[in-house]
Each structure stands twice: as structure tokens, then as C-alpha cells.
Amino acid sequence: MRTLILLWALWVPVAAFAQAPAPQAPQSPAPHPLPYLSKDKNLGVVNCANSLCHGSVTAWKDSNVLQTEYVTWSRVDKHANRAYQILLNERSQRIAKNLGLKEPAHEAKICVDCHGYAPPVEVRGERFKVSDGVSCEACHGPAERWIKSHTAPGATHAENVANGLYPTDDPVAQARLCLSCHFGNKDKFVNHRIMGAGHPRITFELETFTQTQPPHFVIDEDWQKRKRQWDPVRVWAIGQALAAAEILDVLLDPKRSKDGLFPELVVFDCHSCHHSMQDVRWTPRLGIGPGRIRLNDANLLMLKQIVRRTLPGDEKSYNELVSSLHKAVAGDGGDALEAARKLRAGLDVVMTKLSTRDFSNDDLRAILAGLIEDGLAGQYSDYAGAEQATMAMSSVMNFLAKRGELRTVGDANKALTRVYDTVKDDEKYKPQAFQAALADLRKTVSR
Ligand code: HEC
Ligand code: HEC
Ligand code: HEC
Ligand code: HEC
Structure with missing residues (x-):
């Protein structure tokens, strides 16, 4: 009910707001940082891809999650096999040229920020590659602090999120x-x-x-x-x-x-x-x-x-x-x-x-x-x-x-x-x- 009243206060007295400065939006707790803004280290897709991890070809019977995520992502998800690759094609090269970019599209920050995953260099681990495209960590957040704990017996989702897993x-x-x-x-x-x-x-x-x-x-x-x-x-x-x-x-x-x-x-x-x-x-x-x-x-x-x-x-x-x-x-x-x-x-x-x-x-x-x-x-x-x-x-x-x-x-x-x-x-x-x-x-x- 409280939110309803708040909304009423924000929207209804339109005439009153015409004179007074607009009120601040209600303060909610700080949202989880988007993966590319996190200070944690990104380890790279290779760390998720093992067939004993998320690279299984068939779903596990005794696991909460499918364990086939990497196979789905790498074979049929456009985030993996298209998002970055298309930056190498003729259309992307033309876009970059029309914009007068100094680098080709697949190296230009303005393009790889969305067509790949390009967090700051300091948080890229040794096996991290921008060319992996929109990778697991681009959505699930850098794995540095949760890679070990997320497989520990009894680990809860809330604990993983506290360790930097993005709450997708x-x-x-x-x-x-x-x-x-x-x-x-x-x-x-x-x-x-x-x-x-x-x-x-x-x-x-x-x-x-x-x-x-x-x-x-x-x-x-x-x-x-x-x-x-x-x-x-x-x-x-x-x-x-x-x-x-x-x-x-x-x-x-x-x-x-x-x-x-x-x-x-x-x-x-x-x-x-x-x-x-x-x-x-x-x-x-x-x-x-x-x-x-x-x-x-x-x-x-x-x-x-x-x-x-x-x-x-x-x-x-x-x-x-x-x-x-x-x-x-x-x-x-x-x-x-x-x-x-x-x-x-x-x-x-x-x-x-x-x-x-x-x-x-x-x-x-x-x-x-x-x-x-x-x-x-x-x-x-x-x-x-x-x-x-x-x-x-x-x-x-x-x-x-x-x-x-x-x-x-x-x-x-x-x-x-x-x-x-x-x-x-x-x-x-x-x-x-x-x-x-x-x-x-x-x-x-x-x-
Ligand atoms: C880091 C940037 C990035 C994030 C985050 C991202 N996407 Fe994408 N997504 C892309 C790009 C780039 C493409 C285009 C790939 C192509 O067609 O070349 C794409 C393509 C797609 C497609 C295929 C569209 C088509 O035309 O076939 C779907 C579906 C999609 N994304 C859903 C999602 C959903 C759902 C989320 C959030 C959970 C998400 N994406 C998060 C960058 C992103
Ligand atoms: C206010 C009118 C206006 C709106 C709204 C607008 N555009 Fe444009 N757009 C233009 C004009 C003007 C040009 C330049 C046309 C030219 O160079 O011949 C242009 C050029 C383009 C071109 C290049 C076409 C060419 O012939 O070179 C594309 C593609 C384009 N717009 C896409 C979009 C998309 C997508 C949106 C919506 C998200 C959009 N535009 C919204 C007016 C508009
Ligand atoms: C804000 C994020 C964002 C930025 C920045 C961005 N793109 Fe995209 N791009 C997308 C998304 C999302 C799609 C998929 C569009 C759709 O299908 O709805 C896309 C689609 C494309 C496509 C068509 C893909 C296909 O499968 O046919 C090309 C080519 C492309 N982008 C090139 C570029 C280039 C080159 C740059 C840099 C100059 C760039 N993009 C910057 C998000 C972005
Ligand atoms: C474009 C964004 C995106 C990418 C890329 C992505 N995921 Fe996900 N993933 C999601 C979303 C959205 C969900 C569903 C919400 C949830 O369970 O948190 C999800 C769920 C999951 C789950 C949980 C399933 C469950 O039942 O709890 C796992 C495990 C997972 N992803 C692994 C991966 C792995 C491994 C990769 C890389 C190979 C990957 N994801 C790439 C967005 C993404």
C-alpha cells in the first residue's frame, strides 16, 4: 500500500510540481553493479566450459542446473557465435569507416562494449578473451569470488550473489x-x-x-x-x-x-x-x-x-x-x-x-x-x-x-x-x- 500512496504523491498534483522542483525518486538500496562495472576479476569462458562443469553434452540427473549451459551457449546462442563475429564482417567494417573510427569495428570500444565483453583491462584474468563474445561473465558477473564457492555443497544463491554473482x-x-x-x-x-x-x-x-x-x-x-x-x-x-x-x-x-x-x-x-x-x-x-x-x-x-x-x-x-x-x-x-x-x-x-x-x-x-x-x-x-x-x-x-x-x-x-x-x-x-x-x-x- 505504501508504494501506492507514494505514487499518488508523485503523479497526481501535476499543477503543484509545475512550480516546485521535481522531488527525488525514492531511494532504493544500491543496485548490484552491472558485470562490466564490477571490481572483481573476470576469468574467461574457458573456466566454465569443462565437460565436468557447464560443458556437459547431456543434462545431469542429480544436479539442480542442466550443466549443458556452455554447449547451448557456444552452439546456438547468438551471444557466443555471432555477437562478436559480425564485427569482422563487411557491414561492421563499413559502419566503423562511415563513423571515422580509428580502429576497425572488432577493436573499437564503442562496438565491443556491446558485441563482446570488454571490462577494464585491470580486471581481465590471464585466460580472459574479449573475442569470446557476450560470455558467461558478461551476464553472470566476474567469477573471481564465486567460482570456488558456487560449487561448494550447500552453497545458496544468496551467498553466490553476495560473492559477486550477478542476480540474473x-x-x-x-x-x-x-x-x-x-x-x-x-x-x-x-x-x-x-x-x-x-x-x-x-x-x-x-x-x-x-x-x-x-x-x-x-x-x-x-x-x-x-x-x-x-x-x-x-x-x-x-x-x-x-x-x-x-x-x-x-x-x-x-x-x-x-x-x-x-x-x-x-x-x-x-x-x-x-x-x-x-x-x-x-x-x-x-x-x-x-x-x-x-x-x-x-x-x-x-x-x-x-x-x-x-x-x-x-x-x-x-x-x-x-x-x-x-x-x-x-x-x-x-x-x-x-x-x-x-x-x-x-x-x-x-x-x-x-x-x-x-x-x-x-x-x-x-x-x-x-x-x-x-x-x-x-x-x-x-x-x-x-x-x-x-x-x-x-x-x-x-x-x-x-x-x-x-x-x-x-x-x-x-x-x-x-x-x-x-x-x-x-x-x-x-x-x-x-x-x-x-x-x-x-x-x-x-x-
Ligand atoms: C554485453 C551485451 C549484451 C548483453 C548484456 C545481452 N545481450 Fe543479447 N545480444 C547482444 C548482441 C550484440 C546481440 C546481437 C547478435 C547478432 O545478431 O549479431 C544480441 C542478441 C540477442 C538475441 C538474438 C536476437 C535475434 O535477433 O535473434 C537475444 C534473444 C538476446 N540477445 C537476448 C538477451 C537477453 C534476454 C539478455 C539479458 C539476459 C541479453 N540478450 C543480454 C548483446 C548483449
Ligand atoms: C527526425 C527524423 C528522424 C528520425 C526520428 C530517425 N531518423 Fe534516421 N535519418 C534521418 C535523416 C535526416 C537521415 C539522413 C538521411 C540521408 O543522409 O539521406 C537519417 C539517416 C538514417 C539512416 C541512414 C540512411 C541513409 O540513407 O544513409 C539510417 C539507417 C537511419 N537513419 C535509421 C534510423 C533509425 C533506426 C531510427 C529510429 C531509432 C531513425 N533513423 C530515426 C532522420 C530521422
Ligand atoms: C548499446 C549496444 C550496442 C552498441 C554500442 C553497438 N551495437 Fe551493434 N548491435 C547491438 C544489438 C543489441 C544488436 C542486435 C539488434 C537486433 O537484432 O535487435 C546489434 C546488431 C548489429 C549488427 C547486425 C548484426 C546481425 O546479426 O546482422 C551489426 C553489423 C552491428 N550491430 C555492428 C555494430 C558496430 C560496428 C558497432 C560499433 C560502431 C556497434 N554495432 C555498436 C548492440 C550494440
Ligand atoms: C545473455 C546473458 C547470459 C549469458 C551470456 C549466459 N547466461 Fe546463464 N543465465 C542467464 C539468465 C537470464 C539466467 C536465468 C536466471 C537465473 O537462473 O539466474 C541464466 C541462468 C544460468 C544458470 C542457472 C540455472 C538454474 O537453474 O539455476 C546457469 C548455471 C548458467 N546460467 C550458466 C551459464 C554459463 C556457464 C554461461 C556461459 C557458457 C552462461 N550462463 C551465459 C543469462 C546469461
Whole structure:
């Protein structure tokens, strides 16, 4: 209840905040440092790869964990066999050249920070190699202090975390980790200049990407007993809140928010600029007139569903704040930074609330219905929103199906595949086709 009251205090008296300086976000305990910021030594993948450790070809019967993690990672996970390797290809070399980098891409810090694991030289052990790509320690943290203790009989997860293991099981910490590369943060970032040099647009959704990595872990009862209770919709919701927070942080960061006279374009909807002039796309959905660049609001649109279900008392003020942010950014009145700051502070509270939130079957059905309704009402006329909504519907439907709450799984799956087809190619996205597929999906999921 306490967080609810706090949120109320942060979001509701909008008029009062217009005069007073924005309050500090509530202080939560210092988060676990991201692996590349830790002072511990990194030992290198070779230390995990032994067939008696995580390099077994078959899962062990008498172990809590699969022991095949290295085999999965090295054979089928793009973090191992693609993330770094592509820096050697022609496209990457061209990006580096277009940017005027002194080093080739596979040696440039700006690239290897995300396409490999490049902690400071002082914390690289003898057998550590940047070219291993996004390695075990890039996600699980440098192993210096936990390598021995994590195999000791009776070692608990909490003890391992105290020894520097990164808490990948905590969805807030996991989201910070994944988004540090799958969006960027103040230390590493793909801005519009890098995109302009040829870098692809980056897509991310925490729950979907956790499922498709592919996972080298099984979240079963034993996992939950050792770690925490698992709720994929919570993971989705936290991923949305943190992704929205990252975008607002760019707007609020004087170093990252501008490029010459222009704002940093990466936080805007790519396709609001990148499309043919014959294809007039403006709709009144944001309350801002035509001919303006729109913020990429895909995550904010998803959060609308989450706030509605999780903090119903704050739904109205949340929607008003988002709307005032859009208007202020477009120059239709109000202070954009002020609106961004208020929204950002509210998101911290949402994240705290979500970290212990369980989603009931009614919540899932309401979120799914809300996504479909908003889609049919044209809220996802911009591609990024449609793309996020599709991944969200898929996560929610999967969870409903797992709980035995989806009656016609086969039909629902077919309808969902048709929705996916309409967002497969961002350059060919047609909002009408997306809406038609949604209308069919609605028929298969309404009870
Ligand atoms: C903030 C992290 C980040 C930085 C910095 C970054 N990238 Fe990327 N890059 C990514 C991610 C994440 C993807 C995957 C995008 C997707 O599929 O959604 C990617 C994709 C790519 C791809 C396409 C990969 C493929 O499989 O086809 C190329 C090429 C690339 N990056 C090159 C570079 C180069 C060269 C640099 C340095 C100038 C760089 N990147 C900097 C995160 C980053
Ligand atoms: C891109 C990030 C990432 C990389 C790279 C990665 N992991 Fe993981 N790993 C995760 C996540 C997320 C989980 C699931 C949450 C958890 O159990 O902590 C996980 C879980 C695990 C688990 C625990 C399973 C359980 O049941 O408790 C082990 C063991 C593991 N990983 C080993 C490895 C090894 C060994 C490597 C390298 C060969 C590796 N991981 C590479 C992200 C990663
Ligand atoms: C150190 C940076 C880094 C971290 C941390 C990281 N990734 Fe990645 N990830 C990448 C890069 C770079 C690629 C692109 C590889 C490529 O396609 O060339 C990638 C690719 C992926 C892909 C494949 C996407 C596709 O288009 O097929 C998935 C799924 C993924 N990451 C999930 C995750 C998840 C989940 C986490 C957090 C547990 C995570 N990643 C953490 C850098 C990172
Ligand atoms: C405010 C409008 C605007 C937004 C928003 C925008 N861009 Fe751009 N983009 C431009 C302009 C202008 C250029 C330069 C075009 C040229 O050189 O012909 C450009 C160039 C590019 C290029 C190189 C194209 C070329 O022909 O050289 C890529 C790739 C690109 N942008 C990707 C993106 C992505 C991805 C996003 C979203 C994350 C995005 N852009 C958002 C305006 C925008």
C-alpha cells in the first residue's frame, strides 16, 4: 500500500510540481553493479566450459542446473557465435569507416562494449578473451569470488550473489543487464549517428527475448525454490518499465539528448521520418498536429496496460502525463523535461510495485483485452507500438495457455501467427492489416 500512496504523491498534483522542483525518486538500496562495472576479476569462458562443469553434452540427473549451459551457449546462442563475429564482417567494417573510427569495428570500444565483453583491462584474468563474445561473465558477473564457492555443497544463491554473482534471476536486475546492450545506457549507446552509419534498428522485449535466447536454464519448481517465484508477465511488465525509463533518461541526460541543433533522434519513432512522402500516415492519436516528429512511445503504450491493472488509481494521471510529454516534446506547450522527470520518477515506483506483483488470470485476460482494444482503436498505428504489442500478446497468451486458461490454443496460435506476419517487416507495416489480424485474434481469445 505504501508504494501506492507514494505514487499518488508523485503523479497526481501535476499543477503543484509545475512550480516546485521535481522531488527525488525514492531511494532504493544500491543496485548490484552491472558485470562490466564490477571490481572483481573476470576469468574467461574457458573456466566454465569443462565437460565436468557447464560443458556437459547431456543434462545431469542429480544436479539442480542442466550443466549443458556452455554447449547451448557456444552452439546456438547468438551471444557466443555471432555477437562478436559480425564485427569482422563487411557491414561492421563499413559502419566503423562511415563513423571515422580509428580502429576497425572488432577493436573499437564503442562496438565491443556491446558485441563482446570488454571490462577494464585491470580486471581481465590471464585466460580472459574479449573475442569470446557476450560470455558467461558478461551476464553472470566476474567469477573471481564465486567460482570456488558456487560449487561448494550447500552453497545458496544468496551467498553466490553476495560473492559477486550477478542476480540474473531478479527481473529488475535482468532488465538492466539486457537493456544495457539491447538499448544502451549512459556508458554505451547506439545513437542516430551510429544508425545512420548503417547499424540496424534495435528491437527488444525482455520476456520474449529471454525465451528465444535460447534459454540454457529451466524454470521449474526447483528453480523457484532456490531463487524466487517466477511470473513471465511480471518480467514483461518490468522490461517495459525499464525500457521506458531508459528512453526518458536519454531525454533527461544533457550529454545524450542533443546532437548539434537537433535532439537525439534515437528516442523518436524511426518510421515517423523514414517512410515515403506518398504514404501519409498522420493520425490524431497523440493529440499533436501533423508534421511533428513523434517520440517512440511503444513502451509507454504497454505501460498503460500495466498501470491500469497494477495501480488503477494512477491510470488517469499516468495517461495525462504521457499526453503532456508528447505535447511538450512537439512544442505544443508545457516543459518537456519537467514532464519527462515526473514520468521517470513515477516509473521507479511502478518498478518497485511490479517487483512483487503476481498477475492473476483475470489480470492476464484484462491486459490481453486492453492490448487488443487499443490496437483496434488505432493506438498502434506506429510500427514500434504494434511490434511491442504483438510480443506482449504472445507472452500473455503463452502464460494463459500454460495455466490452462486458453480454450482454443490451436486457433489462438494461428491467429497470433497472422498478427506476427503483419509486423514481420517494419518497412512494409500496414496498420489496417494489423488491425484486421487483431480482430480475428479477438474472436479466438474472448470467452
Ligand atoms: C548499446 C549496444 C550496442 C552498441 C554500442 C553497438 N551495437 Fe551493434 N548491435 C547491438 C544489438 C543489441 C544488436 C542486435 C539488434 C537486433 O537484432 O535487435 C546489434 C546488431 C548489429 C549488427 C547486425 C548484426 C546481425 O546479426 O546482422 C551489426 C553489423 C552491428 N550491430 C555492428 C555494430 C558496430 C560496428 C558497432 C560499433 C560502431 C556497434 N554495432 C555498436 C548492440 C550494440
Ligand atoms: C545473455 C546473458 C547470459 C549469458 C551470456 C549466459 N547466461 Fe546463464 N543465465 C542467464 C539468465 C537470464 C539466467 C536465468 C536466471 C537465473 O537462473 O539466474 C541464466 C541462468 C544460468 C544458470 C542457472 C540455472 C538454474 O537453474 O539455476 C546457469 C548455471 C548458467 N546460467 C550458466 C551459464 C554459463 C556457464 C554461461 C556461459 C557458457 C552462461 N550462463 C551465459 C543469462 C546469461
Ligand atoms: C554485453 C551485451 C549484451 C548483453 C548484456 C545481452 N545481450 Fe543479447 N545480444 C547482444 C548482441 C550484440 C546481440 C546481437 C547478435 C547478432 O545478431 O549479431 C544480441 C542478441 C540477442 C538475441 C538474438 C536476437 C535475434 O535477433 O535473434 C537475444 C534473444 C538476446 N540477445 C537476448 C538477451 C537477453 C534476454 C539478455 C539479458 C539476459 C541479453 N540478450 C543480454 C548483446 C548483449
Ligand atoms: C527526425 C527524423 C528522424 C528520425 C526520428 C530517425 N531518423 Fe534516421 N535519418 C534521418 C535523416 C535526416 C537521415 C539522413 C538521411 C540521408 O543522409 O539521406 C537519417 C539517416 C538514417 C539512416 C541512414 C540512411 C541513409 O540513407 O544513409 C539510417 C539507417 C537511419 N537513419 C535509421 C534510423 C533509425 C533506426 C531510427 C529510429 C531509432 C531513425 N533513423 C530515426 C532522420 C530521422
